[in-house]
Each structure stands twice: as structure tokens, then as C-alpha cells.
Amino acid sequence: MTDELLRVEEVVKRFGGVHAVDGATFAVRGGSITALIGPNGAGKTTLFNVVTGFQRADRGEVVYDGRTVGGRPAHAIARCGMVRTFQITKALAAMPVIDNMTLAAPRQPGEHLAGVIARPYAARKREKAVRERARELLARYGLEQKADDYAGTLSGGQRKLLELARVLMVEPRMVLLDEPMAGVNPTLGGKLLEHVHALREQEGTTFLLIEHDMEVVMGHSDRVICMAQGRVIADGEPEAVRSDPRVIDAYLGGAAR
Amino acid sequence: MTPVFAVSLDALTSADFWIGVGVLAGTYTIFTLGLQLNVGFTGIINFGQAGFMAIGAYSMGILVVRAGWSLWAALPAATAIAMAAGVLIGLPSLRLRADYFAIVTIAFAEIVRYVAQNARGLTGGNQGLLGFDDQWLDVSDTILGWLPASMQDQFLLPLLIVVWVTVAILTGLLMLLQRSPWGRVLRAIREDEDAARALGKNVLAYKLQSIALAAALGAIAGYFLALNLSFLSPESFEPQFTFIGFTILILGGLANYVGVALGSLIMWTLLEATRFIDLPLAAEKVAALRFVIVGVALILLVAFRPQGLLGKRQEMVLRD
Structure with a gap:
């Protein structure tokens, strides 16, 4: 892929004996909305932490915009234009x-x-x-x-909006959203998604989001990456990933068919 | 009936008493401004402020007495030394969690004090260090000369004036800094350093700057302490002085620079006035009782006004 903005290669992150991320590899295309799904404990948030410099990978490489990110401090990565939000909002109360x-x-x-x-x-x-x-x-x-x-x-939903608005102040090229829809009422959530689409269209901003709401994932992303037990088990168009038997087995279960 | 308990009011009406309290309160205002910057505005717990005060005061004293420097050259040099010590302590330990940093700083302050006690060739050990204030005494006499004749016998008055002018300047500067974008980053770090980091702020660099400035304020407080006593000895820098600073901080209110001066004035008035409590007790028991009274006052304050005298209650409540 020539227009990839972020590449994660064989990243491993262990905590003691636990392999939180165990050789994850994938790429995110510039200007896309990519969803990262997977069961709890699959290593999605740890991967976010590694990619944005909050934790150091034990092995593997993260390449953003053609440059290796590994080992650089979080603030420096943010200044390069890759900015994240947190699962639990961090409004400066x-x-x-x-x-x-x-x-x-x-x-x-x-x-x-x-x-x-x-x-x-x-x-x-x-x-x-x-x-x-x-x-x-x-x-x-x-x-x-x-x-x-x-x-x-602010209410929980307003905090999520503030976090997104605040991230945009950094003038990012790529935004990583950790469960942006969690705890947000459907109206505000819909607005948030509209903003994400508008930003992608108008500014060409790239989004990588961790999300559990399958309707959001299927309806709003161009590409879906599914992780389980620290590895990427599927990576492709939303429809293809949804019908992938490994994804159904590890994450979606029978009900999603 | 003879009263069991009495405060002799004579002492409280004497100018000597209030000038003494004023110098102490001013000195501790400067000392605590540093704590306010760290604790109130950056969210780092600095328990080693007495150590920075000692480094500043002793560096000044040693440069003047042992190395023959002019006092006016020694003051900025000693301030720079204290700031360097702040950075040196901060570099390895500011990456630790806030509570570990607190432990490191209190250990650091104790190390400084023990060094002051034992490096006799430099510091004079428990015998103390004398003779660094000749140049100050000249200035002090000049200031006294400007004052009306009726005040000429108050030899501490010049120090009182200079310490409070310094308090005013430093408080103004700190408030200016706090209102700047720089101060905004500090507050963000206090709220949530991961959020600040995620927004591209170099958290460690800001914390180091905060510690270095606090160390400089500690050093400046140390100079006034030294000039007030004309004498430097290790026991002036015991860790309890840091905790008096914290008491002043809580009294005046977190995240408010003006509150520091107010807290310091109240604290030292209380501490010094309780000296004159007349009780049928041994002197050391009365001395201990002073701290009991101050402690009770503090408990009442925290119970009824947890934000301190000038702190913002809303900021306390909102912060989880």
C-alpha cells in the first residue's frame, strides 16, 4: 500500500507473563476511517498506548508517516500529528x-x-x-x-465532544479514538460520528477507532481490523470481516449472524 | 481567683513582636510560594523544600565566608545552585508516581541537612556559619537612616521591608506566569498529566521547571532566614519547616498565591503569640502545646473550610 499513514509491524507488548499484544501487524490508509474491534483483553488499548508512545513496545515497529515512532515520547508523537483520546475521558475538570x-x-x-x-x-x-x-x-x-x-x-457525552474538539486544536493528521461512543447517548453519538465524517471529507483526517458498537463499526468505517489475544485475526472490508468465521468465533458469536 | 490560663497582651502590642512575626511570615511566604507552584499548580508533592532552602542559604554562606565572594554575587550564584539541585533531584524521580516523588524529596532534604551537619570544614557543622551578612548590615543601616528617628531602634525593620517587597514582587511574577500559556500547561499537568502528554506537552520538562523555580524560591527564603538569624545551623532546616510550609499552604488555600501570604501571617501570628500563653507548666510543655493549638486550628479549618481561606471550593469538588 503506497498511501498508508500508519503501519504496525509485529508489535509485541508483554506485562510480566501476559502477552497483551503478541505480534500485531496492520496498516492504516491515509484519509480512512478504520475500526479496531475485538473482545475485551484483545490488546486494543495496549496497542493504542504503544502506537502513541504511552508505552514502549517490547518488539516490533510502529511507522507513522514514513518515520519510525518506536521509543519516541508521547508528546513528540502528538506533535507529529498523531493524537489520541482515552477510553475514560480526560476532560481537565x-x-x-x-x-x-x-x-x-x-x-x-x-x-x-x-x-x-x-x-x-x-x-x-x-x-x-x-x-x-x-x-x-x-x-x-x-x-x-x-x-x-x-x-x-459537562455531561459524559459533552466530555467526549470536548475531547474530540480538543484533539482538533492540535491540528492532527491522524486521530485515534478509544471507544468514542461508550457512554454517549444516541443523539450525541450520531453527532460525533457526523463530525468524524466531516473531518475526513474536509480535512482528510485519518481515524483509527476502537469501538464495540457493531452498527457504528459496520456503518461508518472503510476498513475493520479485528484483534484477539494480542494478534490481528482479520483485516478487511467491514462486510468481509463480519462474515469471517474466525471473527464470529472470537468476538461476534452466533447472534451477530 | 487567679486565672489558670492567660495570655499576656503586653507582648502582642509591642512593635518588636510584630516585626519579628512579620519577618518570619514574609520568609515563609516566599518558602511556601514555591510549594504553591509545585503542589497547588503543578500537582507534584515536594516535601524537600527545606532542603532547597538549606542549599541556597549554605551556598550563599559558604561562597561569602569561605570563598570571599561579595554577598551580591553569591546570591544569584546560590540561587542557580539550588535550581540545579532541583533539576538533579527531579530528573530521575519526577518520572515516579507523585507519592514516590514525595518520599524522594524528603530523603533529599534530610541528606542535605546531614551533610550540613557533618561537612564541618565548609558549613561549620553544628557550630554554625557566621559572618556572611556584613554587606547586608551596611544596606540595612542605610535603610534605617531613611526611616523616621522614632523607628531607628528597630534594627529588624529594614529586613522586614525588604522581605515583604520581595514577597510582593515574587507573588506578582508568579501570578503573571500562572496566567500565561505556560501556567495553563502546568494546571493541565496537575489535572491529568496523560491528557497533557497526549496533547503534545512535554510533561517532564514542565515539572522540572516547576521544581527548579520552587528551589529558587526556597533558596531566597533561605537568604532571609540567614539574614534574620545572622547565623546558619543545620537545625534551621529540619523537615518540620517544610510541613509548616504545607500548613500555610492549606491555611491560605491551594492554587492561590495571595493566600500564601495570608496563611503565613496567620500561622506565624498563632505560633509566636502562643509563646506567651501563661500556664503553670514546664516551658517545654508549653512549647509542645503551641503546636497542639495550631493543629486544632488546622483541623477546624479543614473541617469547615477545606479549600482554605482563599482557595476555590469548586476546583476541589470537581477534581474527582
Whole structure:
């Protein structure tokens, strides 16, 4: 595949004797929405952690945008444009929603001690631009009324929206969403998916998402990767993966037929 | 009927008393500003602030007394040494979980104190280190000269003025930093460092900066402590001083720089005023009782106003 943005090759991650990820290999095409499915304990979140630099792989390689990611710290990977969310939302509760957003913007000279002192004008100018962008995104995600409230006062669904909006402030090329639909009511969930599609279409953003809701997986992704026991057991078009006997056996069970 | 318990009010109306309290409160405000930066705004538990204070004060004293430096050159150099110590302690240990970091820092502060006690050639050990404040005394006399004649006999007044001017400047600077994007990253790390990391923030670098600045504040507090006592001895840097700092922090309220000054003033007024409690008890029992009274006051505060005097209750409640 020539247009792949992320490649995971033979990645192994052990915790003591447990092989959480046990030689997983797959690729994600740029501009696609790829779903990562599999039973609990299949190693999906661990794989996310390895890919985004939160944990170091014991073996194998992660290549993002033609460059090896392995061993680089998480913040550096995020700055390269591969940004993740978490299964349990990490809204910065005791900070206002708007600060959650402006925090995420890159290239703010005022984020460095030297910049605060030596470049106050540049910092202020950047802050103004960032604030504008943040307000714009909050408005698009229906959170503009909440901008000045503490993020801790948002509902679970609103937090998921905030997390997605906040990730976009980083100006990502690739977004990894860990169970974006979990705990979100269907209306908000539908909105969230609309936003994902809109971003893919308008900005060409690539999405890799861990999801358990099979309707979402089948209806919204271009490609599905199924993991079980730390390995990739199927990888292909949604329909093909759904009817794959190994996937049915390991994950879907008889009911999904 | 003779009262069993009395506070002699004479002491509380004397200028000496309040100047003494003011110098101590100012010194500990600077000390605790560092803790506020670490604990209140970055979410790292620094139990070694007394160690940074000791490193700053002793570096200054040694540079002046043993190496013959000018006090004015020794002050920035000693501050830099304390900051370097902060980075050195932080580099290996800030990757640890918050509670382990706390243990490392308290051990570090004890190591510093034991070194001060035993490296007699440099620090004078328990005999103490003297003679570093000649240049300060000249300045102090000059300031005294500017004051009205009626105040000329208060030789600690210049120190009081300088310490509180320093408090004002440092508090202002810290508030400015806190409002900057830099301060916003610190708060994000306090809330959830993984979230900050996922958004591209170099968490370790920010924590190191926070510790280094706190160490500098500890060092500056150390200079005032040294000038106040004219004498450096290891027992001035016992770990309990760090905990007095934490008490001030809780009293004034977390994540509020102005609260630190308020907390420090109340704490030292209480600690010093309780010296004059007149009880038919041995002196050391009265001394212990002072801390009991302060402890009870603190328990009441935490029970009825857990956010401290100036802290924001909402921020406490929202943080799981």
C-alpha cells in the first residue's frame, strides 16, 4: 500500500507473563476511517498506548508517516500529528472548557518560560488566534454556551465532544479514538460520528477507532481490523470481516449472524 | 481567683513582636510560594523544600565566608545552585508516581541537612556559619537612616521591608506566569498529566521547571532566614519547616498565591503569640502545646473550610 499513514509491524507488548499484544501487524490508509474491534483483553488499548508512545513496545515497529515512532515520547508523537483520546475521558475538570481547548494548540511561544518573558507580544497574538479557533470549534460542537464553565460540569457525552474538539486544536493528521461512543447517548453519538465524517471529507483526517458498537463499526468505517489475544485475526472490508468465521468465533458469536 | 490560663497582651502590642512575626511570615511566604507552584499548580508533592532552602542559604554562606565572594554575587550564584539541585533531584524521580516523588524529596532534604551537619570544614557543622551578612548590615543601616528617628531602634525593620517587597514582587511574577500559556500547561499537568502528554506537552520538562523555580524560591527564603538569624545551623532546616510550609499552604488555600501570604501571617501570628500563653507548666510543655493549638486550628479549618481561606471550593469538588 503506497498511501498508508500508519503501519504496525509485529508489535509485541508483554506485562510480566501476559502477552497483551503478541505480534500485531496492520496498516492504516491515509484519509480512512478504520475500526479496531475485538473482545475485551484483545490488546486494543495496549496497542493504542504503544502506537502513541504511552508505552514502549517490547518488539516490533510502529511507522507513522514514513518515520519510525518506536521509543519516541508521547508528546513528540502528538506533535507529529498523531493524537489520541482515552477510553475514560480526560476532560481537565478543574479548568474551564475554553482553557481545555486553548491548551491543546501547538506553536504557542508563551508556553515556554523564555517566551513568556521575551516574546509577550507573539504569545498574545498567538493566543488571540487560538482563542478564535477554539470558539469556532466549540460552536461547531455545540459547546459554545459552556465555554467558560469548568469542564468538570459537562455531561459524559459533552466530555467526549470536548475531547474530540480538543484533539482538533492540535491540528492532527491522524486521530485515534478509544471507544468514542461508550457512554454517549444516541443523539450525541450520531453527532460525533457526523463530525468524524466531516473531518475526513474536509480535512482528510485519518481515524483509527476502537469501538464495540457493531452498527457504528459496520456503518461508518472503510476498513475493520479485528484483534484477539494480542494478534490481528482479520483485516478487511467491514462486510468481509463480519462474515469471517474466525471473527464470529472470537468476538461476534452466533447472534451477530 | 487567679486565672489558670492567660495570655499576656503586653507582648502582642509591642512593635518588636510584630516585626519579628512579620519577618518570619514574609520568609515563609516566599518558602511556601514555591510549594504553591509545585503542589497547588503543578500537582507534584515536594516535601524537600527545606532542603532547597538549606542549599541556597549554605551556598550563599559558604561562597561569602569561605570563598570571599561579595554577598551580591553569591546570591544569584546560590540561587542557580539550588535550581540545579532541583533539576538533579527531579530528573530521575519526577518520572515516579507523585507519592514516590514525595518520599524522594524528603530523603533529599534530610541528606542535605546531614551533610550540613557533618561537612564541618565548609558549613561549620553544628557550630554554625557566621559572618556572611556584613554587606547586608551596611544596606540595612542605610535603610534605617531613611526611616523616621522614632523607628531607628528597630534594627529588624529594614529586613522586614525588604522581605515583604520581595514577597510582593515574587507573588506578582508568579501570578503573571500562572496566567500565561505556560501556567495553563502546568494546571493541565496537575489535572491529568496523560491528557497533557497526549496533547503534545512535554510533561517532564514542565515539572522540572516547576521544581527548579520552587528551589529558587526556597533558596531566597533561605537568604532571609540567614539574614534574620545572622547565623546558619543545620537545625534551621529540619523537615518540620517544610510541613509548616504545607500548613500555610492549606491555611491560605491551594492554587492561590495571595493566600500564601495570608496563611503565613496567620500561622506565624498563632505560633509566636502562643509563646506567651501563661500556664503553670514546664516551658517545654508549653512549647509542645503551641503546636497542639495550631493543629486544632488546622483541623477546624479543614473541617469547615477545606479549600482554605482563599482557595476555590469548586476546583476541589470537581477534581474527582
